[in-house]
Amino acid sequence: MKGLGLRAALAALAMALGVPSMASADDGAPLPMIPxxxxxxxxxGAFTVSAGAVIAVPAGDAQARFAASQLADMVRRVRGLNLVVREGGQGAAITLAIRPDAPVAQAEGYALRVTAQGIRVTARDETGLFYGAMTVAQLLTPEGASGADQGPATVAAREIRDWPRFSWRGMMLDVARHFQPLDSVKALVDQMAAHKLNRLHLHLTDDQGWRLEIKRYPELTKVGAWRTPPTAGGPANPDERCGGFYTQDQMxxxxxxxxxxHVTVxxxxxxxxxxxxxxxxxxxxGVTGERPKVAVDWGVNPYLFNVDEGSFTFIQGVLDEVMALFPSTYIHVGGDEALKDEWKASPRVQERMRALGLKDENALQTWFIERVGQYLAAHGRRMIGWDEILEGGIPPTATIMSWRGIKGAVDAARMDHDVILSPAPTLxxxxxxxxRNDEPAGRLAIVGLADIYAYDAMPAELDATMARHVLGAQANVWTEYMMTPWHVTHAVYPRIDALAEGLWSPKERRDWHGFLARLPAQLARYRHLGVDAADSAFAVDFTVEGGANAALAAGAATVALSNQAGFGTIRYTTDGSAPTVASPRYEAPLRLTPPAVIDAAVFSDTGQLLAAPRHYDLTAEALRTRQSGELAACPQGEMGLRVPLTPDATGRSPVFNVNLFDTCWVYPKARLDGVTGIMVRAARLARNYGLAHDIVKVRSHPATTPDGELVVRMDGCDGPVAATIPLPPPSQAPAQFPLTARLPVTVGEHDLCLTYTASIQGPLYAIGSVTLRTEP
Known part of the structure; x- marks a missing residue:
């Protein structure tokens, strides 16, 4: 039986008949495991594991010994409990063994039994045994373990039978846009394995960098692995380089x-x-034979491979070395966002297309990709491509990775091709x-923990026959705006937990509230393992009843505290001190008189800190200030990105919400009673975006001074000009600078439209914050 299985069905029947159940030592406590x-x-009953307890594995079984060592290492690092791995041995606390009669026959599955005599894990394959060991490690590290020696760990008696829902459970890490050090990639592998994820898709090449040593073509890393960071005005420094690559030995x-x-790269x-x-x-x-620089522009750039024999000789030479390094059955060949302009403009390419009898450039791409696919197939490999490769007709050898929604996956599955789901923006x-204003750079499509958890990788449009083509799904970590390993860590954790449960656990077993109850144990593990997981889902949000204008008008404010997940206990202070588990518990909105401050943090039921303290400044100046993320887009515009001050920063950087097509913001419903002026914290950013055919959508505003102005208009972007502030020459001002002006005396609420008129051929100007001033 699927779902809860026969044993669960019998247990439910016993309950219905009034048969007493077997008591568990942790009845009511959330099971500390994800997925x-x-x-x-x-x-x-229960079983207690003490320091020095033995994990026994069969003699000579290196895989079982490795799984046991990984189990012991996690328990030591998280709980401070030292376990001993031995081959053979009677009376061991924990045993791991591959057995052909293990009661779970599914690939990667395992059986785990906890009794008063010990913990036993069996599986029919090495992967299943490893995953069983990871589950034992979780059972031994429930919420509350401090990392110091906590003494014995007691595990309630239970029987677990477990196997995956999908065979492809993946993460894609883009190392081309911002190179990631090898140690940080290994750290991701560690957590993938602990979460039973099994595919690490490495995006190794792109316009902005080539990251893999190819001995036949050394210039790929000598030249292609490095770029000169763009500037926000003034000449670039050719001695400043950004990039890196992996040697073949490192890979x-x-x-x-x-x-x-058990992670395939x-x-x-x-x-x-x-x-x-x-x-x-x-x-x-290339098509033109021209040598461009390694790209610094994010987005879509025009350069394509040629379609002559020289190009295929090059590609096959690269693939020969790639296949020698990666035993993966699947090799990903991209195929996305290939502008066809160069092919259309090339007489040689057009002649080649006619000779092949192809109707258009999309069909040429299909031919190109399929030729590569046939080369891989001849070497026992299979090709994956992004869903754009469907546009000219699906290549016969292709597996499709669908990112533009799920349509590509549905279409390909209906044509009997295997598919992997990876839709934007959800994954x-x-x-x-x-x-929140304290989120780092990224795309402004909000994908919270709950969004990942709610995602189901099986398209409802597919019937049972076609559903067999769905291998699974993966989440993608694109790094245009993730400059450092910290940024990657913040983006991945704890959303990886929601992803893992969605891809491993049976659909009918998944429960959002149950997941939240189990998550604090994993957050504690992250803390002890040095993983700086994001706390965005639990961080306190502050909402002023009626908005900031109502508080200004009344001279008092009612402030509600909440968090995205609706989970945990909020505790707060109003004296500027950091909240602790002894601080007042938030139960109802707070009535405060400015100036005042609120600091609030979120704790689990056991007192674990789930989200770091957040601060809310309830002063008149703060109530009149809007941060970049609180400003609205101008009419017919959209703030699509939150970008850093410098695109290749080596640490955390100030961030700004921008619309790449229009440098225009709205401060909505500005309360102007008593306001005499405005201060804008301005920023000058590099304009490094490959907009391709969308470049014509970039809006230019006429300037009246050489370097442009910031124009403030009243009552909309077509309203009267309230102030004009000239911009300083880029060579005479830092990247961030204040702009101030007086505003005409008025009362009431008015939308203020703020527009930069600087040339769209120069830097991209942004706004960090806007403050209305009341000084005489």
Whole structure:
């Protein structure tokens, strides 16, 4: 039986008949495991694991010994409990063994039994045994373990039978846009393995960098792995370089490291587009033969591979070395966002297209991709491409990775092709996790923890026959706006927990509130393991009843506290001190008189800090200030990105909400009673965006001074001008600078439209905050 299985059904029947159940030592406590197992049955009593307890594995079984060592390592690091791994041995506290008669036959599945005599894990394959060991590690590290020696760990008696819902449970890490150090990639592999995720898709090449050593083509890393960061005015410094690459020895090490943890590394070599770093290294492979620089512009750039034999010789040479490094059955060849302009403009390409009898450039791309696919197939490999490769007719050898929604996956499955779901924005982890001002850079499509958890990778449009083509799903970590490992960590955790449960656990077992109850234990593990997980889902949000204007008018404010997940206990202070578990518990909105401050944090039922304290400043100046994220887009516009001050910063950077097509913001319903002026904290950013055909949508505003102005209009962007503030020359001002002006005396609420008139050929100007001033 699927779902809860026969044993669960019998237990439910016993309950219905009034048969007493076997008491569990932790009845009512959330099971400290993510993802949730397919079947969990309570047992009688409990078992205690003490320091020095033995984990026994069969003699000579290196895989079982490795799984046991990983279990012991996690328990030691999280709980401070030292366990001993031994081969053989009677009376061990924990045993791990591969058995052909293990009661879970599914691939990657395992059976785990806790009794008063010990903990036993069996599986029919090595992967299942490893995952069983990871579950034991979670059972031994419930919420509250401090990392110091906590003494013995007691585990309630239970029986677990577990197996995955999907075979492809993945994460994509983009190392092309911002290179990620090998140690940080391994750290991601560690957590993927602990969460039973099994595919690490490495996006190794793009316009902005080539990250893998290819011995036959050394210029790919000598030239293509490095770029000169763009500037926000003034000449670039050619001695300043951004980038990096993995040697083949380093990549072999990573592949082996991941394989030991049952994670397959799937390489992506992007083609025919996203190839500017290739053309910077080997211009003869391109359509025009021109040598561009390695791209600094995010987005879509025009450079394509040529379609002649020289290009395929190059591609096959690269793939030969890629296949030698990566034993993965699947090789990803990209195929996305390939502008066809160069192919359309090239007489040689057009002649080639006619000779092949192809009707258009989309069909040419299908031919191109399928030729690569056939080369991979001849070497025992399978090709994956993004869903754009469907546009000219699906290549016969292709597996489709669908990112533009799910249509590509549905269409391909109906044509009997395997598919992997990876739709934007839901599974794009470069999307922000909340609308909070303290979120780092990323796409402004909000993808919270609950959004990931609610996602189901099986399209409802597919019947049972077609559903067999759905291999699974993956979340994508694009790094245009993730400059450092910290940014990647913030984006991934704890959303990886929601992803893992959605891809492993049976659909009918998933429960959002149950997941939240189990998550504090995992957050504690992150803390002890040094993983700086985002607390966006639990961080306190402050809402002023009636808005800031009502508080200004009344001279008092009613402030409600909440968080995105609706989980945990909020505790607060109003004296400027940091909240603790002893601070007042928030139960009803607070009535305060400005000036005042509120500091609030969120705790679990056991007192664990779930979200760091957040501060709210209830002063007149703060109530008149709108941060970048609190400003609205101008009519017919959209703030699509939150971008950093510098695109290749090596640390955390100030961030700004921007519309790439119009440097225009609205301060909505500004209360102007008593206001005499305005102060804007302005920023000058690099305009490094490849907008391709959308470049014509960029709006230019006429300037009256050489470097442009910030124009403030009243009552909308077509309203009367309230102030004009000249911008300083880029060479004479820092990247962030204040702009101030007087405003005409008026009363009431008015929308203020703030527009930069600087040339769209120069830097991109942004707004950090706007403050209305009342000084005489």
């Amino acid at each position: 949730l197992a397919a079947e969990v049955l309570p047992g009688q 072999r090490d990573l592949v082996a490291y991941a394989a030991a943890r 799937v390489p992506e070599i992007d083609m025919p587009g996203h190839a500017q770093a290739v053309m910077a290294s080997y211009p003869a492979i 794009y982890l470069d999307s922000l996790q909340s609308r």
